[in-house]
Amino acid sequence: MNRATSNRLLYILFIAQSMFSASQIAVGTLAAIVAVRLAGTESVAGIPSSATTFSQALMAFPIALLMGRYGRRVGLSLGYGLGALGGLVGLVAIAHLSFPLLLVSSVLLGVSRGSADQGRFAAGEMFPENERARMIGRLVFAGTIGAVVGPVLVVPSGNLLGSLGQNPDMGPWAGAFILSALSGLLIFFLLRPDPMLIARTIATENNKSEVQQPARPLALLLMLPKVQLAIIAALVCQTVMVVLMVMTPLYMDHHQHGRDHISLVIAAHTLGMYGLSAVTGYLIDRFGRISTLYAGALVIILSAVLSPLSANEYVLAATLFLLGLGWNFGYVASSSLLADALRGSERTRVQGINDALVFLAAGFGSLASGPLFAFGGYAAISYMGIVLAVMLMGFISRLGRPQVEPAITNAQ
CATH class of the missing domain: 1.20.1250.20 (MFS general substrate transporter like domains)
Structure with a gap:
């Protein structure tokens, strides 16, 4: 195993996850407020959040199967791409005062989060078992970047959209589009070799018989x-x-x-x-x-x-x-x-x-x-x-x- 390669891929995962986390938290800051404004009733305030959570849950397994077949790079890139699409749909929803489109945006962002959260497993599998928790912990730390940067993005992004003659509430969704797209491009072009290939190399070095054994039934x-x-x-x-x-x-x-x-x-x-x-x-x-x-x-x-x-x-x-x-x-x-x-x-x-x-x-x-x-x-x-x-x-x-x-x- 080339240690330098694993470290490089961990940094790439960290940067992508940090940008994505910031965009998600920025959207979450205004999601309930925008939902109420578009629908005209406070009873819908929690629906976008619930739509994001349940879509994240329902798509986690299909995305995992996709990663198992085509690799972490493809699955993560697709997830971030759907996050960018979710940001774009959110912009259209606010521009056209459409609550249903806001829910579509929330679902897409949830699917994207279901993919991004599995990045922690990609981080862990690139290192030996005695280091795995530390590497997973380092990727989870990317959430700190999002927690700090995400809320800070809300006002400046809104001001920027306002200066362009758009609704300032669009700011976080514009940020989600840009940051998710950047994360997807970063993963697609730079997350090479795929973390799963490194995991197989580690398994081969540590226990050759494990690699030769068939996968056990679910x-x-x-x-x-x-x-x-x-x-x-x-x-x-x-x-x-x-x-x-x-x-x-x-x-x-x-x-x-x-x-x-x-x-x-x-x-x-x-x-x-x-x-x-x-x-x-x-x-x-x-x-x-x-x-x-x-x-x-x-x-x-x-x-x-x-x-x-x-x-x-x-x-x-x-x-x-x-x-x-x-x-x-x-x-x-x-x-x-x-x-x-x-x-x-x-x-x-x-x-x-x-x-x-x-x-x-x-x-x-x-x-x-x-x-x-x-x-x-x-x-x-x-x-x-x-x-x-x-x-x-x-x-x-x-x-x-x-x-x-x-x-x-x-x-x-």
């Missing part, structure tokens, strides 16, 4: 304890994180917090999610996937216990930071565990199923969070998070034990 792969644990951990961490994060601004609004306080709390949460990814990746490689999953579950429980105890913005900033950090532990560790448990051609199929299930659960959790908040308040949301995280610890204890892998069969 049903057998989903029965592997480590695969089950990776999927369950990702699903629980994503769901708890999304539900608590989505309801925190509403909880703060009920306690008369201003937008500046809410922004502070969400910024702290984003820092916890992405800002320490390189460090958590190192810790995962150093102390192991299972230990880190335990740590992630415990940090999420601590966050959920503390969150409803005070409405002070600094306390909430600390608890939401912990929530983001717990998610980061679970997200990076489960992604690494899933990659470790699978062989080359098996990875894309199971990784696609993983992302589909995770984002479907997060989407339904987001929809359910409103009624749950109305019924039991912020405390009910927190209690649900505690229950799910405790259940996760039980799964870690049961499925994280050393296992004898089932015999390999060449079932057709």
Whole structure:
């Protein structure tokens, strides 16, 4: 394996993901506001976000199959290209005051995100197992760039479009078109050789017999304890994180917090999610996937216990930071565990199923969070998070034990 080549491709993935993440967050900043203006009713405010989440979930597996057949470069390039198309459709939607077209844009952006999120697996498979979590963590850190740059793009891009005689609300969608297109071009022309080819080279160097063995049936792969644990951990961490994060601004609004306080709390949460990814990746490689999953579950429980105890913005900033950090532990560790448990051609199929299930659960959790908040308040949301995280610890204890892998069969 040529180490310099793997590092170069990791930088390319990082740059592309950073640009794409910034464009997505910029669009998300105004999506609900623009939806209400186009439709004329506040009841549709959450629909674009839901359309993005569910399209991301439903297309994760087909995109993974595409990557498995044609490589990461083709799948990622196509995903970024659809993101650029989504930005373009969003521009047309706002120009023509069309809410249905805005939903089409949201769906395209969701499909694009479903592809881009699988870039973390491309990063991990280019390096040996003992470095995999660090490399996945470095790509997840690209989300920090997006979190910082994305909101900053909203006003200047809007001013630019306004100076050209267009609606300033078009700014983020114009940014999505340009940045997604740049990401797609960068990946298509420079992500060579394909990360999957490097993964095969590593497998050959480390275990030649593995390369010669046929891919195991999907049903057998989903029965592997480590695969089950990776999927369950990702699903629980994503769901708890999304539900608590989505309801925190509403909880703060009920306690008369201003937008500046809410922004502070969400910024702290984003820092916890992405800002320490390189460090958590190192810790995962150093102390192991299972230990880190335990740590992630415990940090999420601590966050959920503390969150409803005070409405002070600094306390909430600390608890939401912990929530983001717990998610980061679970997200990076489960992604690494899933990659470790699978062989080359098996990875894309199971990784696609993983992302589909995770984002479907997060989407339904987001929809359910409103009624749950109305019924039991912020405390009910927190209690649900505690229950799910405790259940996760039980799964870690049961499925994280050393296992004898089932015999390999060449079932057709």
